[in-house]
Amino acid sequence: MVVHVERDEVERPLVAQLEAMGWTHVPGVELDTLDATVPLLVDQLGPALRRINLRGSDGQPWMGEDDIRRAVSELASLTLGKGVVHANLAATDMLLHGWTLPSEALITVDGLALRVRASARRKRFALTVETDATLTLHTPAGRSTAEAEQFVRAHRDWLLTKRRERERTRPLSPVKQLADGEVFRYLGRTYRLAVSGEEGAAAGVRLIAGRLVMGPDLAAEPRAGRAALVDWYCRAGRNWTGHRLQPWAARMGVTEPEVEVRDLGDRWGSYRPPQDRAGAKGLMSLGWPLFQLPMHLIDYVIAHELAHVKVSGHREDFWRLLRMALPEYEERRADLDELGRRLWMGDIR
DSSP states (O other), X not given: OEEOHHIIIIIHHHHHHHHHTTOOOOXXXXXXXXXXXXXXXXXXXXXXXXXXXXXXXXXXXXXXXXXXXXXXXXXXXXXXXXXXXXXXXXXXXXHHHOOBOOSEEEEEETTEEEEEEEETTOOSOEEEEOTTSOEEEEEETTXXXXXXXXXXXXXXXXXXXXXXXXXHTOOOOOOBOOSTTOEEEETTEEEEEEEOOSTTGGGSOEEETTEEEEOHHHHHOHHHHHHHHHHHHHHHHHHHHHHHHHHHHHHHTOOOOEEEEEOOTTOSEEEEXXXXXXXXXXXXXXXXXXXXXXXXXXXXXXXXXXXXXXXXXXOHHHHHHHHHXXXXXXXXXXXHHHHHTTSOOSOBO
C-alpha cells in the first residue's frame, strides 16, 4: 500500500503556506512515495550522507564508511507501525542521541577505534587499553552511541596516554623454529637447540652438555615440539623453584605454599589462598616463560606472590611488606617489564 500522508498532509500544505507568505517554490525531482513496509529511501540516504560528510574546518570526513552504513541500517530499522509522526520522532531522537549500542560492535570516536562490550550487569561506562594497544569500551546495556561518544571524548587524554604506554611496552616476543642452533634461554643463560636422533631424544626435551636436545620427530611437528619445550620449562622451573621458595618464605615470615609451573597467559604468577580444610596450603602458580629470565627477576616474582600469602590485592601494606623483603623491588619490576616483553612466549615458525 502506498502512503501519501506525509506528502499530502504535511509537505504540500507547508509549501502552500510559504508561497502565501511570498516565498517562491522551485519544484525539484519528485522521489518515489514510501511503501508502508519501507519507511526510508535507503538508496537516496546513503549518497546524501556522503555528500554532507565533510567537516567545515578541514574538509575531511567526520564519519567512516562503517558509520554511514550503520546509520542507514539503524534508520531503516524504524517502521511506520505507529504512524509517520511516530516514525519521524523516533528517527529524530536517533539522530540527536544516537542508536543503542549493541553488545558487540566497533565504533570510531574522533579517530579512535574502540571495540564495544555491553553487559546488563554493568552500571557505568569504562575503558580498557589492551596489551596490544587496542581500545575497548565497556558499557551498560541499552546505552546510546551519543552517551558513549561523550564518555570517550571526556577521557580522550587518558586513552592516548595509556595507549602510548602500551605501545612502548608492547610484547616483542620472538618466533622460534625447531632447528639445530635455534637459541632458547633458561635462567638468563643462552642454550642452543640440538635436533638429535640419539636414543632417548624422542622422549622429550633434555638439557645435555649445555644444549637443549630434541628428537627429529618432535622437531618435525611444530605443535608437538612446542608442547615438549613448554613441558621441559615447566619441569625445570618447578625443580628450580623448589630450592628457592623456602628461603624467601622464611625471610617474609609466611607459610610456604604449594608450587606449580604452567601456562598463565600473559601473567607471571598468581597466588590462591588455602582451601577450607585443616592443614591446607595455598597455591603459587608461575608461568613457564618466566624461567627464561635471570634468576634475580624470578626471585622478584616469587617474593611478589609470597607477599600475597599475607596481603591480598596491591594495597599500600602489600608494597610495604615486599619492600621489607626486597628493598630494590621497584628496579626489578621495571627490569621485568622491559625484559619480559622480549621473551619467547611459545610461537613456533
